[in-house]
Amino acid sequence: MKTRVLNKYKTVGLYGLSLALLLLLLRWLELKFLIYQHSFEIYAGMIALFFTGLGIWLSQKLTRPKTETRVIEKTVYRDPSLPFEINRKEMELLGISERELEVLHLMSQGMSNQEIGAQLFVSLNTVKTHAARIFEKLDVQRRTQAVEKAKKIGLIA
Amino acid sequence: MKTRVLNKYKTVGLYGLSLALLLLLLRWLELKFLIYQHSFEIYAGMIALFFTGLGIWLSQKLTRPKTETRVIEKTVYRDPSLPFEINRKEMELLGISERELEVLHLMSQGMSNQEIGAQLFVSLNTVKTHAARIFEKLDVQRRTQAVEKAKKIGLIA
DNA sequence: ATCAAAATCACCCGAAAGTATGAACAAAAA
DNA sequence: TTTTTGTTCATACTTTCGGGTGATTTTGAT
Known part of the structure; x- marks a missing residue:
């Protein structure tokens, strides 16, 4: 039990x-x-x-830090016969190369990409690449704007 | 077995x-x-x-887009105190109308046809027509050339 | 009222411009 | 030596331009 x-x-x-x-x-x-x-x-x-x-x-x-540029116009009487001087400081600031400046210059002459390519002995595609970089650096969309701005900041005459 | x-x-x-x-x-x-x-x-x-x-x-x-604002002093070669005077004589000579001049002006600002149309409250097609007439009268092929020439002969600033 | 110039818009089409991406290569800089 | 930069070119695709043509509507002048 x-x-x-x-x-x-x-x-x-x-x-x-x-x-x-x-x-x-x-x-x-x-x-x-x-x-x-x-x-x-x-x-x-x-x-x-x-x-x-x-x-x-x-x-x-x-x-790349986008730089906003404000252009202040300073009235200066200057002899237009004096040769135009490129604003190298701006060029460096915006990181624009010599070649790009060439393209920009020809652009401002109203040349087409094709013509610019022929002038510089490079292909159309190369010109387009340069143009695209220029637009990017100048923060614009069109060649007309690029020329406009380039003149304003003294990159071209 | x-x-x-x-x-x-x-x-x-x-x-x-x-x-x-x-x-x-x-x-x-x-x-x-x-x-x-x-x-x-x-x-x-x-x-x-x-x-x-x-x-x-x-x-x-x-x-916030890193915008580093730069102020650029641009030397203006023309006296801005004197307002820009449109070369009416050239206008008449080339037969450029008031409306066309407007389009030309906006073109010189780097605007696209679409944008110009929006600005002037007209259709894209109308802008194109104006542009075509302008090119014809200025004897150019591209808008860049048109702006170039228009500035040269004093139609726009 | 009518005639002409100017302005408006449409449609089509091809050319040019612009975007995106990638890559080769040489020179300069780190 | 490795990295960076500048130049060059390509392919594929989208958008914008410019040419050509024609049509309707204002507007101003005769």
């Missing part, structure tokens, strides 16, 4: 222990899962952070 | 089959692992890509 009761308790105890262990196992698994998830999120977050920074850095690095 | 041999083969076959299945299982597990690893890399890569783009977009969108 005693042993029987004891056995019974033993069985119950075993059941209880098993249950406890099972619960523990489940809890552990859950925890492990959570930790795993967590660590992944942290990892992903770090990646996200890093690459966001990289993106910002990239665009900052690669973007 | 026959059954025994058969049994033996059967056993061998079962062993072999078990082994094959085990190998298959292992291979499958391996593959799954690889796929898992791979998918993680892809995931991380996508995160990286997305957030790089986000960073670029952020800095482009949120950063």
Whole structure:
């Protein structure tokens, strides 16, 4: 009788222990899962952070600061017979190369890209490339605007 | 005897089959692992890509376009106190109308036909017609040449 | 009222201009 | 030596221009 009761308790105890262990196992698994998830999120977050920074850095690095130019006209009486002097300072500031200036000059003469190419002994495509760069640097869309602006800031006569 | 041999083969076959299945299982597990690893890399890569783009977009969108304002003093060769006087004589001589002069003027500002039309509240086609007449009267082929010539003969400033 | 010049607009078509992207290569600079 | 810069060219594609033609509507002058 005693042993029987004891056995019974033993069985119950075993059941209880098993249950406890099972619960523990489940809890552990859950925890492990959570930790795993967590660590992944942290990892992903770090990646996200890093690459966001990289993106910002990239665009900052690669973007040329757009310069807004305000031209103030200063009235000066000057002999027009004196030769025109190119504003080299502006050229450097805008990063306009010698070749680009040539193209710009011919543009201001009303020449077509084709004609400019023939004049400089380069292909039409090259002229187009130069033109595109000029427009970008002068912050304009059209050749007429480019000529307009170039004259204003003293790049061409 | 026959059954025994058969049994033996059967056993061998079962062993072999078990082994094959085990190998298959292992291979499958391996593959799954690889796929898992791979998918993680892809995931991380996508995160990286997305957030790089986000960073670029952020800095482009949120950063006020770095406009560094430069003031340029331009020496004007003409006395601006004297207002520009249109060469009416030339106008009449070439038969250029008032409207055409307007178009010419806006052209010299580097505006496109579309923009000129919007400015003058007329259609693009009308601007084109005016432009064609202007080119004809000024005896030029391009707007750049027209502006060039118009300035030369004092039709525009 | 009518006639002529000017202004307006339309449609088509080909040419020119402009955009986007990529690449080769030489000279200069770091 | 590696990197950067300037020049050159290309291909593919979209947009704008310019030429040609014709038509309707104002407007001003006779």
